[in-house]
Amino acid sequence: xxxxxxxxVGKEWxxxxxxxxxxxEAMRIQEEEDARHEGHKQSFIRKYVFSIDHKxxxxxxxxxxxxxxxxxxxxxxxxxxxxGWPGHSFSIMKILGESRAPGGILLPEAYNQLGAMHGTIxxxxxIVPLAxxxxxxxxxxxxxxxxxxxxxxxxxxxxxxxxxGGLVMLASFAATGGTAQSGWTSYPPLSDIAxxxxxxxxxxxxxxxxxxxxxxxNFIVTIIQLRAKGMTWMRLxxxxxxxxxxxxxxxxxxxxxxxxxxxxxxxRVAHTSFxxxxxxxxxxxxLAVAGGGNPLLWQHLFWFLAHPEVYVLILPAMGIIGEIIxxxxxxxxxxxxxxxxxxxxxxxxxxxxxxxxxxMTGMGTVISAFFQTTTMIISIPSVIILTxxxxxxxxxxIRFNVPMLFALAFLPMFGIGxxxxxxxxxxxxxxxxxxxxxxxxxxxxxxxPGTIFAMFAGIYYxxxxxxxxxxxxxxxxxxxxxxxxxxxxxFMPMFAQGLAGVSxxxxxxxxxxxxxxxxxxxxxxFMSISAWTLFAFQMPFILNFFxxxxxxxxxxxxFWHATTLEWAATTSPPxxxxxxxxxxxxxxxxxxxxxxxxxxxDYLPQHHVIGAPPATAGGGMLTAAAVxxxxx
Amino acid sequence: MDAHAxxxxxEIEIPHAxxxxxxxxxxxxxxxxxxxxxSEVMLFGAxxxxxxxxxxxSMNWPRGYTFLxxxxxxxxxxxxxxxxxxxVLAWANLRLGNLKLGRIFITITIACALLFLVNKGIEYHHxxxxxxxxxxxxxxxxxxxxxxxxxxxxxxxxxxxxYFAGPGAKMWHTDRNRYTNRIEIAGLYWHFVDLVxxxxxxxxxxx
Numbered sequence: 057x058x059x060x061x062x063x064x065v066g067k068e069w070x071x072x073x074x075x076x077x078x079x080x081e082a083m084r085i086q087e088e089e090d091a092r093h094e095g096h097k098q099s100f101i102r103k104y105v106f107s108i109d110h111k112x113x114x115x116x117x118x119x120x121x122x123x124x125x126x127x128x129x130x131x132x133x134x135x136x137x138x139x140g141w142p143g144h145s146f147s148i149m150k151i152l153g154e155s156r157a158p159g160g161i162l163l164p165e166a167y168n169q170l171g172a173m174h175g176t177i178x179x180x181x182x183i184v185p186l187a188x189x190x191x192x193x194x195x196x197x198x199x200x201x202x203x204x205x206x207x208x209x210x211x212x213x214x215x216x217x218x219x220x221g222g223l224v225m226l227a228s229f230a231a232t233g234g235t236a237q238s239g240w241t242s243y244p245p246l247s248d249i250a251x252x253x254x255x256x257x258x259x260x261x262x263x264x265x266x267x268x269x270x271x272x273x274n275f276i277v278t279i280i281q282l283r284a285k286g287m288t289w290m291r292l293x294x295x296x297x298x299x300x301x302x303x304x305x306x307x308x309x310x311x312x313x314x315x316x317x318x319x320x321x322x323x324r325v326a327h328t329s330f331x332x333x334x335x336x337x338x339x340x341x342x343l344a345v346a347g348g349g350n351p352l353l354w355q356h357l358f359w360f361l362a363h364p365e366v367y368v369l370i371l372p373a374m375g376i377i378g379e380i381i382x383x384x385x386x387x388x389x390x391x392x393x394x395x396x397x398x399x400x401x402x403x404x405x406x407x408x409x410x411x412x413x414x415x416m417t418g419m420g421t422v423i424s425a426f427f428q429t430t431t432m433i434i435s436i437p438s439v440i441i442l443t444x445x446x447x448x449x450x451x452x453x454i455r456f457n458v459p460m461l462f463a464l465a466f467l468p469m470f471g472i473g474x475x476x477x478x479x480x481x482x483x484x485x486x487x488x489x490x491x492x493x494x495x496x497x498x499x500x501x502x503x504x505p506g507t508i509f510a511m512f513a514g515i516y517y518x519x520x521x522x523x524x525x526x527x528x529x530x531x532x533x534x535x536x537x538x539x540x541x542x543x544x545x546x547f548m549p550m551f552a553q554g555l556a557g558v559s560x561x562x563x564x565x566x567x568x569x570x571x572x573x574x575x576x577x578x579x580x581x582f583m584s585i586s587a588w589t590l591f592a593f594q595m596p597f598i599l600n601f602f603x604x605x606x607x608x609x610x611x612x613x614x615f616w617h618a619t620t621l622e623w624a625a626t627t628s629p630p631x632x633x634x635x636x637x638x639x640x641x642x643x644x645x646x647x648x649x650x651x652x653x654x655x656x657x658d659y660l661p662q663h664h665v666i667g668a669p670p671a672t673a674g675g676g677m678l679t680a681a682a683v684x685x686x687x688x
Numbered sequence: 689m690d691a692h693a694x695x696x697x698x699e700i701e702i703p704h705a706x707x708x709x710x711x712x713x714x715x716x717x718x719x720x721x722x723x724x725x726x727s728e729v730m731l732f733g734a735x736x737x738x739x740x741x742x743x744x745x746s747m748n749w750p751r752g753y754t755f756l757x758x759x760x761x762x763x764x765x766x767x768x769x770x771x772x773x774x775x776v777l778a779w780a781n782l783r784l785g786n787l788k789l790g791r792i793f794i795t796i797t798i799a800c801a802l803l804f805l806v807n808k809g810i811e812y813h814h815x816x817x818x819x820x821x822x823x824x825x826x827x828x829x830x831x832x833x834x835x836x837x838x839x840x841x842x843x844x845x846x847x848x849x850x851y852f853a854g855p856g857a858k859m860w861h862t863d864r865n866r867y868t869n870r871i872e873i874a875g876l877y878w879h880f881v882d883l884v885x886x887x888x889x890x891x892x893x894x895x
Contacts, residue, residue, distance in 0.1 A: 203702065203703070206702060308727065311730035312733075312734035328826070357738070360734070
């Protein structure tokens with residue numbers, strides 16, 4: 057069999073556009089009939105449980121991750137009750153059971169459990185699966201004109217590693233002594249000698265790491281190999297670039313954490329002492345282990361992952377924001393090439409900044425100076441990206457719809473998060489700020505009103521794509537404004553608390569600090585009320601989400617009049633497995649809005665051939681067929 | 689493209705699944721395995737770094753050559769190198785269209801891998817009899833963790849090759865090129881497993 061055979065099959069698609077469309081339709085009907093004959097149950101499992109269609113896997117990821125997002129948030133709601141009113145009895149706290157909250161008063165060790173699991177769930181089970189697993193899976197193949205991911209079965213496997221990982225984490229709440237309680241960073245030696253829940257945590261993490269590795273290989277191969285004809289590197293939507301760099305971070309940064317996890321598992325199960333120094337005394341008795349280990353080894357391995365992980369959290373968000381800003385300003389993104397360069401450089405630099413989390417460990421001033429320098433350097437590409445996004449607004453005719461509101465809010469919120477990071481990156485100022493609420497405020501500004509707002513923007517923006525329905529604008533605006541105000545009410549006071557020296561892990565929110573007592577008492581109840589208000593303002597979103605799926609008005613295929621392939625070249629929701637009736641041929645870059653060379657509409661889809669029939673809703677296929685005829 | 693792709697399952701065809709994309713010169717699986725191996729390099733790289741850090745921080749590091757079985761480990765090294773040769777021969781014969789010889793070489797590869805594990809088992813048994821376990825000291829902890837993780841990789845390779853020599857070989861009759869590619873990919877993985885051992889052997893047994 058000669059290699060040209062596959063090419064020819066590809067070409068046949070191009071030359072017989074209409075015949076192909078009929079064939080596809082016929083195959084689809086055939087498939088439906090077959091499915092009916094095979095019996096409902098089997099096809100249900102194949103289609104909805106163990107699906108290999110990237111779109112359905114994306115939806116699976118998205119739904120699961122949103123559930124974890126809500127769960128992780130609710131853990132924090134309970135913690136905020138304790139922080140706002142320490143030692144008070146709350147009837148809702150009783151759901152934790154007598155062992156954790158006797159009489160509705162949260163115990164310190166239960167507080168630690170909630171804190172550790174809030175961090176773990178939010179980072180590894182909510183944001184990353186939502187940003188990469190859901191948005192990446194659903195959109196990347198559509199945006200590059202691919203029929204699916206490069207390895208559809210591997211894609212299914214990565215979801216089915218993620219879900220068990222999450223379930224193991226949830227099950228760990230039932231472990232003897234409760235779930236993990238050593239923070240999301242699981243620093244030894246405390247985590248080495250913690251209760252059984254920590255072992256569950258490690259096993260859960262190994263599942264999640266495996267899932268990320270399989271996913272990242274799949275994304276990189278898909279983006280390199282499956283780009284449609286004409287989709288050159290510099291014509292990729294910015295979102296795809298962001299996912300591409302993110303996947304490299306996941307691929308190369310996660311294995312060291314896997315190694316660290318294996319070593320900690322050995323410490324806990326096989327009684328090795330990788331992280332246990334000699335002569336460690338626990339509860340008054342010398343620990344009976346060989347010793348000679350190094351707790352700092354864990355920190356190095358952990359942060360070698362966890363710093364790139366920060367960029368895993370933020371890059372897909374920036375990609376989403378880029379798409380939405382270009383679409384809603386009706387003009388090209390400002391500085392596309394700088395954005396691409398910055399995102400690549402950011403990815404590279406993120407591997408050489410990890411020890412700025414460890415200034416206080418006594419590594420020595422030379423190493424501190426090195427990591428302080430790289431940390432200052434990495435802020436440059438971040439600023440380039442934010443500046444380019446901000447400059448994109450200049451001179452645009454901005455449409456203030458719900459996705460755009462979230463995208464616009466992202467810019468200052470991420471700005472605050474990023475700029476407050478600078479004093480933490482400098483060793484001298486970090487000595488004062490380390491492990492205070494200032495740190496919490498900093499990274500939550502990046503991740504909560506930053507990344508999570510970008511996730512909401514993405515959900516509102518691609519909802520008509522995925523469901524074919526419109527979402528309610530009014531409820532969306534209530535959700536946005538309520539969340540925007542409330543979320544600042546939670547995180548803004550944290551900077552003041554941190555500057556006053558309030559440590560981040562205090563069970564009573566800082567009341568025991570004489571010098572910080574006043575600010576803790578003055579701000580904590582307000583922050584807790586803001587957290588519950590934020591929760592209340594998620595109700596319009598949840599209502600809107602399900603109501604629109606069930607009863608929403610039908611949306612046209614290219615609902616936002618966008619240029620990228622996922623909107624312009626296929627229906628909403630896209631055709632079954634295979635995405636496109638005819639794989640489009642890409643003619644130009646991704647953001648040709650208000651192009652002077654094209655006056656029929658204010659957007660010029662990536663695959664549209666000027667002079668061909670206009671690219672109306674779902675008419676992308678016609679255009680692609682026209683291209684094929686032209687080329688013939 | 690072939691009967692396989694359309695058989696039974698209504699699957700769509702993924703471009704460049706079997707034949708290389710002209711501008712990258714790679715088919716999907718080959719790029720995928722190289723990326724996977726890059727992540728494996730990071731995994732073992734982190735473990736070797738841990739070895740260096742723990743050893744340099746230690747006052748009296750045990751020397752592996754004073755009590756480990758060097759002749760057996762040397763034999764194991766040559767067994768794994770031989771298996772890397774046979775896996776290339778398997779692939780070369782499949783490329784030449786000779787399934788029978790290809791399968792024989794895959795089987796020899798599996799036999800080598802099993803022999804490696806038997807030798808490793810003898811070594812493990814000896815250590816436990818002598819009273820050395822992972823909790824003895826950090827050298828033994830690293831010894832068991834690293835060789836154990838490597839052993840898991842060997843077992844993974846055996847499972848994959850056993851499948852391709854057995855039920856997986858059916859694909860030869862429906863999609864010969866894809867089957868040959870799979871052996872190539874598995875072979876690349878196998879070379880990596882071999883390479884890890886070539887680093888482990890001096891690190892643990894000789895230094």
